[in-house]
Amino acid sequence: MSILRVEPVVMDSFGIEPTLRDDTLSVKLTGTGDMAAVGPLGFFLKDIQSEALRLRVSAVAFDVRALYFLNSSCLKALISFISSVAGQGLKCKVEFITDARLGWQRRSLTALERMSPELVSIADT
Amino acid sequence: MSTKRRTIALLMDYVGGDYQSEVRFGVERAAEAHDVNLLVAFGETLALPGATDAAQNSIYHLIGEETVDGIIVASATLCHHIGIEGMREFLRGYAPLPVFSIGMEIEGIPSLxxxxxxxxxxxxxxxxxxxxxxxxxxxxxxxxxxxxxxxxxxxxxxxxxxxxxxxxxxxxxxxxxxxxxxxxxxxxxxxxxxxxxxxxxxxxxxxxxxxxxxxxxxxxxxxxxxxxxxxxxxxxxxxxxxxxxxxxxKRLGALAMDSMVRMLDGKDVQDVALLxxxxxxxxxxGCGVQASASLPPPGTTGRGGAALIAAQRGSLERALRRSVSIPTGSLDGWPGDLLSALEAELTGKEGRFLHALEALLDAAGRAGAILDHFQGAIAVLRERLHRPVEDGGDGVFQDALERLWHASRIVIGSASVRVEGERRLNVELASMYLSWSARSFSTCLSLPILKRVMASELPALGFSRVAVSLYDSTHGGHDPQQTTMKTLFLMEGGREVEPPPASFPARLLAPDGFLGGGERTTLIAIPVAFGDLEKFGVAVLNSGAHELVYDALRLQLGSAVKAAALHREMIRQVELRERLEQERIHQESVVAARIQTTLVPERLSVEGLELSALMKPAAAVGGDYYDVLATAEGGWLGIGDVAGHGLAAGLVMLMIQSMVSALTRRDPGASPARLISAINAAVYENVRGRLMRDEHATLLLLRYERGGRVTFAGAHDDIIVCRARTRRCVCIPSSGVWIGALPAIDAMTRDAEFVLEDGDVLVLYSDGVTEARDAHHEQFGLERLCAAIESAQSASVVAIRDRVLKEVEGWCPSPDDDITMVVARYRAPRQP
Missing domain, CATH: 3.40.50.2300 (Response regulator)
Incomplete structure (x- = not known):
C-alpha cells in the first residue's frame, strides 16, 4: 500500500490537507492564501509534484472551496506547479473544485484553465 | 573571640586516579580532624616549559592568599612534563603562602x-x-x-x-x-x-x-x-x-595535612620526611596469600587465653598494626582495643571479641581501610595463640579459639564484601547518573538551558552547594590578577538560588560568602574549559559526590559552555545574515518602487478622454503596471500586475512597459491580441530562459478609437464601465491568459470589443483595490468598487479616483499590495 510522504500544512490562517484516494491525490486548501502562505505553499507543491510522479496518480484535485483568497504570489506557485506537471509529461490531470461565489476563483482559475485546457479542469459546486 | 577557620588547598591533576583518590581521601579526613576547610583544585599535569599553559591549569594560578592559608601540592601528579626544576618554580610562585609537597622532594619546600x-x-x-x-x-x-x-x-x-x-x-x-x-x-x-x-x-x-x-x-x-x-x-x-x-x-595525604597545620601553627616540620x-x-x-610472612616468630609460652595474650601483648599489637593499614590517625589504638576485647572474651564474656571486631571494621571502613587486610590480623592472632595439644595445649580452649577465628573470618569477609559492594554500587550509580546527565548536558545550546540542566541534574549527582562562574568576556588576558568572573549558577542546600549580579576577582573562585561559611567544608574547584586552550571559568562544588563525577562533570560543563558559545555565535551569524538579507530586500524594494513609479506616464492626454490615474506601491512592491499612450487615432491603455514581489517583479514590469510602448508606437492600429502574444513570447523567453525565473503577469491592452470603440485582449481583472445612460456599472471580463507562463498564447488570445458612449466612465484597476482586506479579512470586492464609482460618477475623474481610494483605504488602512487605478471619462466628438 502506498503511503503519502508529504506533510499537511497547518497555519493560523492557511491550511493544506493532502489525502490519497485510489489514484487521485486530493489537496484541500483552506483559509487565506496571502504573503504568509507563499513559502509553505511553494514547498508543498514541490513535494506534491514528486509524490504525483512517485505514486503515478492520474489526477491531482485541489479543493479550493474553503480557500477564501489567493494572492498573485500564491497563484504563481500554482502556475509553476502546473507548468512543471506539463513539462514532465505526466499523464496527470489537475482539477480544481471551486465555489463560484468566490470572485478570485472565477477570475484566476478560469485563466489557468484557458492556459492548459488539456490538463486543467474546473468543477464548480 | 573566635578565630577564622583556616582553609588549605590541595592541588592535583585528577581526583579519579588510584593514587590521587587515596591521597585526597587522607588529606580530607585529616582536614576534618584538624577542623580546617579544604579546597581541592584539580586541572591537568603542568604544561611543558615554553608551551602555552594548558587552559585547565588556569585553576592553579587562581589559588592564592585571597582564598587559602596554605597549599598542599601532590607534586608527583603534576610534574611529568616540567620536572623538578619546573616544580620548584611553580611552587615558589605561591610565596609567601606555606607550601607542602607530596611525593616529590623539592629544595626549600617541606615535603613528604x-x-x-x-x-x-x-x-x-x-x-x-x-x-x-x-x-x-x-x-x-x-x-x-x-x-x-x-x-x-x-x-x-x-x-x-x-x-x-x-x-x-x-x-x-x-x-x-x-x-x-x-x-x-x-x-x-x-x-x-x-x-x-x-x-x-x-x-x-x-x-x-x-x-x-x-x-x-x-x-x-x-x-x-x-x-x-x-x-x-x-x-x-x-x-x-x-x-x-x-x-x-591515604596516610601520605593525612600526614601532609598534619604537617601543614604544624607549619601554620609556627611549629617545626621536617624538610623531607620519608614514609x-x-x-x-x-x-x-608465587607467594600466594601470605598474610603474616614478615611477622616475628611466636616468642612466649604460657597456658590459658588471657595469660597467653598478656605475655606477648606488646609484640602482638605491633604485629596486628603491621597487618592492617589504617590511613588516618583516628584509629591508632585499635590493636590494643581488639586484644582487650579478646581477653574479655577469653575470660568468659562471650561475644565481646566479635562485637569489638565489627565495630572496628565499621570504623576502619569509614576511614578508608581495606577490610580484607583484617584477615591478616586474624591470621596473626591464630598463629600466635595456637598451642597444639601435643605441645601441652588445652584442646577445648583451642577448639573455642578456632571457632572464634572462623566466626571472625566470616564477619570480616562479609564486611569486606559489603564495602566492596557499596563501592561498586556507588560506581554504578555514579555512572548511571553521569550518563543521564551527559545526555542533558550535551543538548544544552544556551546558558539559560545549561542553568536549568544543572539545577535538575546536579542534586542527583550528589551536589548541594555549587557555584559555576564564567570569566567576564573582557577579562584581563592571561593575568590572573586582572581577571574577573560573574556567577552563572549558584546552588545552596540543593536548591538553585539567584547568583549575585556583580563581577568579582577570579582569584576569589566563587562569589562572596560561598567559600568559608560557618561550617567546616571541603570544596572541589575545577576549571570550566574546553580542550587545552579555551577557558571559560571555574566551578566550585561540595565534596562527597563520587570521584568519577568530578572528572566527568569537568568535561561535561566545559563542553556545554562551549556548545552554548558556539550556538550563540551561530545564532548571531544567522541573525546577521537575515539582517543583511532584509536590508537587501528593502533596497530591492526601493529600486523596484522607483522603477514602477517613475515609469508611469507624466501627463495623461488622449483625445476624447478625461483621464486620471494612480499607482500606490505597497511596502513589498507588487509589480503593478499601467500606461496611457496617445496615438493619432485615439490611444492605448494598458494595465497589468506581475505576480510576485520585489526587484524581479519590477524588472518584468519594466520589460512589459518598454515592449508595449515600442510596439504601439510602431503600429498604433495593431490588434491588441497580436501585441499581447508578441509580448508574451518575449517575456517568456527573457524570464524563463535568461533570468531563469518564473514570474508571470496579468496584462490587459485596450486600443481606444476616438469614435468610442475599444478593442481589448489579455487577462486581468474585469473592466468596469459606468454607463452614463443607465448610471450603472457594467463589468467586462477579459478572456485571455497570463503572459510569461506559456511559450505561445496566440491560439487562446482573442480580441474583443465594446463601445463607449458619451459620458461613460471607464475604470481599470489592479487587484490591490478589490482584494484589499479589512480586519476581518473581508475583501473590498468588486461590488463595493462599483458602488463607489456609481456614487461618484458625476464628479470629475480625479474625484472618482480619490473617492475610490478613500473608501479602499478606509476599508484597509495598510494594504499589502499595490493599488493602481485608471479612470477615464469618454467625451464623444461634437457633431458638426
Missing part, C-alpha cells in the same frame, strides 16, 4: 615522600632473595618524574647489593600507564635479556606487562614473576593478584 628506594629494594630483593631470580627486569616511570628516578636508581642498587650483574637489556621505561607497561614488556622480551622476574615502578605498568605476557603464553608466576608499586585497588583483583609495594597513600613502605606478597610472585 614514601621511601621509594626502600620499596624497590624490597621488591627486587624479594625476587632475588626469596625466589632465587637472577634476571630481574625493571620497568621504570617517566624520566622527568623524581619518584620514578629514585625508584630506578634503587633497582640498580638492589642488584648491586646482591652481586647480580647489571644488564641494560633488562631495563625499560614506561609512562605509569597500562599501555606503556605493555610496550615496555614487549621491548624487554624482544631484547633477548631473558628476564625471569619483572618489577614495575607502578601497578598499572605491572598490569600492562602481565597482559602482554599472557598474550605471549608466558605464565605468571610459573614462568616469570611480576611485582608492582602502589598497591592500587586493582592489584588485589587482577589475575593473578599482583604482588606490590604498598604505598600508604615507610612494605611489600604485599600475592600470587604474581
Amino acid at each position: 615522600t614514601v621511601d621509594n628506594a626502600f620499596g624497590i629494594e624490597l621488591a627486587v630483593g624479594h625476587m632475588v632473595d626469596a625466589h632465587g631470580r637472577r634476571r630481574v627486569a625493571y620497568i621504570g616511570g617517566p624520566a622527568n618524574n623524581e619518584e620514578a628516578r629514585t625508584r630506578a636508581e634503587a633497582y640498580w642498587g638492589a642488584l648491586a647489593a646482591r652481586a647480580v650483574p647489571p644488564d641494560e637489556r633488562l631495563f625499560a621505561e614506561g609512562a605509569f600507564t597500562i599501555d606503556s607497561g605493555r610496550s615496555a614488556m614487549r621491548d624487554l622480551l624482544a631484547r633477548g635479556g631473558e628476564p625471569d622476574a619483572v618489577v614495575a615502578a607502578n601497578d598499572k605498568m605491572a598490569l600492562g606487562a602481565m597482559e602482554l605476557l599472557k598474550e605471549r603464553g608466558i605464565r605468571v608466576p610459573q614462568d616469570i614473576l611480576v611485582a608492582g608499586f602502589d598497591d592500587a585497588v586493582i592489584a588485589r583483583f587482577s589475575k593473578p593478584s599482583l604482588t606490590t609495594v604498598r604505598q600508604p597513600m 615507610e613502605v612494605e611489600l604485599t606478597c600475592r600470587e604474581s610472585c
Whole structure:
C-alpha cells in the first residue's frame, strides 16, 4: 500500500490537507492564501509534484472551496506547479473544485484553465 | 573571640586516579580532624616549559592568599612534563603562602615522600632473595618524574647489593600507564635479556606487562614473576593478584595535612620526611596469600587465653598494626582495643571479641581501610595463640579459639564484601547518573538551558552547594590578577538560588560568602574549559559526590559552555545574515518602487478622454503596471500586475512597459491580441530562459478609437464601465491568459470589443483595490468598487479616483499590495 510522504500544512490562517484516494491525490486548501502562505505553499507543491510522479496518480484535485483568497504570489506557485506537471509529461490531470461565489476563483482559475485546457479542469459546486 | 577557620588547598591533576583518590581521601579526613576547610583544585599535569599553559591549569594560578592559608601540592601528579626544576618554580610562585609537597622532594619546600628506594629494594630483593631470580627486569616511570628516578636508581642498587650483574637489556621505561607497561614488556622480551622476574615502578605498568605476557603464553608466576608499586585497588583483583609495594597513600595525604597545620601553627616540620613502605606478597610472585610472612616468630609460652595474650601483648599489637593499614590517625589504638576485647572474651564474656571486631571494621571502613587486610590480623592472632595439644595445649580452649577465628573470618569477609559492594554500587550509580546527565548536558545550546540542566541534574549527582562562574568576556588576558568572573549558577542546600549580579576577582573562585561559611567544608574547584586552550571559568562544588563525577562533570560543563558559545555565535551569524538579507530586500524594494513609479506616464492626454490615474506601491512592491499612450487615432491603455514581489517583479514590469510602448508606437492600429502574444513570447523567453525565473503577469491592452470603440485582449481583472445612460456599472471580463507562463498564447488570445458612449466612465484597476482586506479579512470586492464609482460618477475623474481610494483605504488602512487605478471619462466628438 502506498503511503503519502508529504506533510499537511497547518497555519493560523492557511491550511493544506493532502489525502490519497485510489489514484487521485486530493489537496484541500483552506483559509487565506496571502504573503504568509507563499513559502509553505511553494514547498508543498514541490513535494506534491514528486509524490504525483512517485505514486503515478492520474489526477491531482485541489479543493479550493474553503480557500477564501489567493494572492498573485500564491497563484504563481500554482502556475509553476502546473507548468512543471506539463513539462514532465505526466499523464496527470489537475482539477480544481471551486465555489463560484468566490470572485478570485472565477477570475484566476478560469485563466489557468484557458492556459492548459488539456490538463486543467474546473468543477464548480 | 573566635578565630577564622583556616582553609588549605590541595592541588592535583585528577581526583579519579588510584593514587590521587587515596591521597585526597587522607588529606580530607585529616582536614576534618584538624577542623580546617579544604579546597581541592584539580586541572591537568603542568604544561611543558615554553608551551602555552594548558587552559585547565588556569585553576592553579587562581589559588592564592585571597582564598587559602596554605597549599598542599601532590607534586608527583603534576610534574611529568616540567620536572623538578619546573616544580620548584611553580611552587615558589605561591610565596609567601606555606607550601607542602607530596611525593616529590623539592629544595626549600617541606615535603613528604614514601621511601621509594626502600620499596624497590624490597621488591627486587624479594625476587632475588626469596625466589632465587637472577634476571630481574625493571620497568621504570617517566624520566622527568623524581619518584620514578629514585625508584630506578634503587633497582640498580638492589642488584648491586646482591652481586647480580647489571644488564641494560633488562631495563625499560614506561609512562605509569597500562599501555606503556605493555610496550615496555614487549621491548624487554624482544631484547633477548631473558628476564625471569619483572618489577614495575607502578601497578598499572605491572598490569600492562602481565597482559602482554599472557598474550605471549608466558605464565605468571610459573614462568616469570611480576611485582608492582602502589598497591592500587586493582592489584588485589587482577589475575593473578599482583604482588606490590604498598604505598600508604591515604596516610601520605593525612600526614601532609598534619604537617601543614604544624607549619601554620609556627611549629617545626621536617624538610623531607620519608614514609615507610612494605611489600604485599600475592600470587604474581608465587607467594600466594601470605598474610603474616614478615611477622616475628611466636616468642612466649604460657597456658590459658588471657595469660597467653598478656605475655606477648606488646609484640602482638605491633604485629596486628603491621597487618592492617589504617590511613588516618583516628584509629591508632585499635590493636590494643581488639586484644582487650579478646581477653574479655577469653575470660568468659562471650561475644565481646566479635562485637569489638565489627565495630572496628565499621570504623576502619569509614576511614578508608581495606577490610580484607583484617584477615591478616586474624591470621596473626591464630598463629600466635595456637598451642597444639601435643605441645601441652588445652584442646577445648583451642577448639573455642578456632571457632572464634572462623566466626571472625566470616564477619570480616562479609564486611569486606559489603564495602566492596557499596563501592561498586556507588560506581554504578555514579555512572548511571553521569550518563543521564551527559545526555542533558550535551543538548544544552544556551546558558539559560545549561542553568536549568544543572539545577535538575546536579542534586542527583550528589551536589548541594555549587557555584559555576564564567570569566567576564573582557577579562584581563592571561593575568590572573586582572581577571574577573560573574556567577552563572549558584546552588545552596540543593536548591538553585539567584547568583549575585556583580563581577568579582577570579582569584576569589566563587562569589562572596560561598567559600568559608560557618561550617567546616571541603570544596572541589575545577576549571570550566574546553580542550587545552579555551577557558571559560571555574566551578566550585561540595565534596562527597563520587570521584568519577568530578572528572566527568569537568568535561561535561566545559563542553556545554562551549556548545552554548558556539550556538550563540551561530545564532548571531544567522541573525546577521537575515539582517543583511532584509536590508537587501528593502533596497530591492526601493529600486523596484522607483522603477514602477517613475515609469508611469507624466501627463495623461488622449483625445476624447478625461483621464486620471494612480499607482500606490505597497511596502513589498507588487509589480503593478499601467500606461496611457496617445496615438493619432485615439490611444492605448494598458494595465497589468506581475505576480510576485520585489526587484524581479519590477524588472518584468519594466520589460512589459518598454515592449508595449515600442510596439504601439510602431503600429498604433495593431490588434491588441497580436501585441499581447508578441509580448508574451518575449517575456517568456527573457524570464524563463535568461533570468531563469518564473514570474508571470496579468496584462490587459485596450486600443481606444476616438469614435468610442475599444478593442481589448489579455487577462486581468474585469473592466468596469459606468454607463452614463443607465448610471450603472457594467463589468467586462477579459478572456485571455497570463503572459510569461506559456511559450505561445496566440491560439487562446482573442480580441474583443465594446463601445463607449458619451459620458461613460471607464475604470481599470489592479487587484490591490478589490482584494484589499479589512480586519476581518473581508475583501473590498468588486461590488463595493462599483458602488463607489456609481456614487461618484458625476464628479470629475480625479474625484472618482480619490473617492475610490478613500473608501479602499478606509476599508484597509495598510494594504499589502499595490493599488493602481485608471479612470477615464469618454467625451464623444461634437457633431458638426
